[in-house]
Amino acid sequence: MITSPVARILKSWVLALAGIALLALAFPSQAQQAMPPAPYAYTQLEDPALEAEATALMETLRCLKCQSQSINDSDAPMAGDMRHQVRSRLLAGESPTEVRAWLVRRYGDYVSYQPEVSATTWPLFAIPLLLLAIVGLILLRRLGRTRSDREARP
């Protein structure tokens, strides 16, 4: 039996916190999980090869609700609905490239984690090559010079 006033206050705080935690738990689950998920949101395709293709694709598609996760990693209902689209479209015979293009047409490059060479991204691919070329040139000049220095010496 708890008798001291401090303990009584503590106990009421714990009860209040537990109540808040329960409320927080109750609302989203009551709200969004009342509907069953889309058929292929959490169900793998029967063909293991096709499922592997789907997983590889889903790992490089961005969840729109939880923007730092791929739809393969996310438990957001919308990510589930996107997985359903990916799996059912692959099952219907579309290629992963076509499915990605279908999403990019709707959401732009934003939805894809796969880097593409485009008008805005080409420097990302060009600059490393340029730097390598510069380094190569410098090395060539220096090594070339030391050799010629040595040859010049008697």
Added chain:
Amino acid sequence: MRLVYLVPLGLFAFFAGLAGYMLTQPKAQNVPSQMIEQPLPDFALEPALEGMPGAEREDFVGGEPRLLNIWASWCLPCIAEAPQLERLREEGVEIVGIAVRDRPEAVADFLQRYGNPYSRIGADDISSLMLEIGASGVPETYVIDADGNIRYQHIGDVRASDVPVLLEKLDEVR
């Protein structure tokens, strides 16, 4: 010391400064749809509750431009925008609702509490129409012209200040 040796340090300072500056900038949360100025894709959704018609592409063709409102009974901002949608309805705008991942009883309960500005409500149980039109969240509101083309996207709840904007866009595409 030759000045050229300071170039790498200068570059480093530039990129560190740029990264520091970008960290202080707010991140854009909205993903705009790329389907603006595109025809509304073909779709047909079952009614979201008894006693109201469902929604399909044909419902947007002919007559006046309409609003397509993506919402759900479980979405809190949708409660906030309900009075604004009611205002738009009073202005004579037809609003077609799309209820996302929702149960008929929950839809009926929401409409009873917060009003029903919709002419018809389709049930989008697996976000199929959302994904077709490039919507990334709930609520979103689209202006659809009388030829069934998507002309404008409003992301988030419709606030009082958005009502004149939407009315103007509806007028523009008339």
